[in-house]
Amino acid sequence: MKKCSKSHHSALAELNITPLLDLAFVLLVIFIITTTPIVNDLAVDLPSAAKRLKDPKHNVNYVTIESSGKMFLNKDPVDLASLQEKVVALRVDDPNLNIVIRGSAKTKYRGIVEVMDALQQANLGKVNLATEAMPEPGRKD
Template identity: 30%
Template sequence: MAMGMASSGRRRGNRTRRAAMAEINVTPLVDVMLVLLIIFMVTVTLPAVGVPIELPESRANPVEELPDQVNISVDNAGRIYLENDPVAPGGFADALATIRRNDGEQPVIVLRGDTGLDYGRVMAVMGELNRAGFKSISLVTDGSDTAP
């Protein structure tokens, strides 16, 4: 044998027999699993707002999310949330005044209202939005297959 080269098997004539590898190389498996995890994390749609609300059903076409949209939620008790932060009772108009407008453009307001809400409460919130100068308001619903 040449110097520095070792053989792990026995020598039979001209053939060298090597012992079977007893360990499994898990590096490719881990690489594939990490890539799949990243793909899953990127493609899964996460809820944009963390306020738990039971949305009404509708067959409306979905609207794409915009990076500068403002989420306003009204829960079953009638409490208003700006993004994930609760708004103090009577402080909704002041909270709307804090919303920054980019280059004078009106941001898109996404209104999420609970199914059990009184229609008058939703209209009061929309009236305040209109009074504050917001003209582009989207109402969020859950998808449905059946017609009303």
């Protein structure tokens, strides 16, 4: 009978994993290319700057946020909780309540978002943001 040498068995026990790694990387690349990234977005309707609507002067309530964080509702100082209560009271009188949020140029965006959240919790569906008109190109004011 013929005996097998140990060196012959060790050669069969080794497995070349290079093709397996190539296949794994190809599958990884295909997976990365075909998957779409999941993005959490906040849907915002941005107004066009081409036309400017005049602010209606009747039944408009202004929420003003200063850069220091102080808030005012129609020139009366408020905090978030009292703002929400006052807006609910104003909505009882006028179901089509019109709120405009104004902030200084140095107001942190977080303060504006907090006011928008408070107004949303007061079931106010539509909120307006006051902005400054962009100067027309070539026009000197």
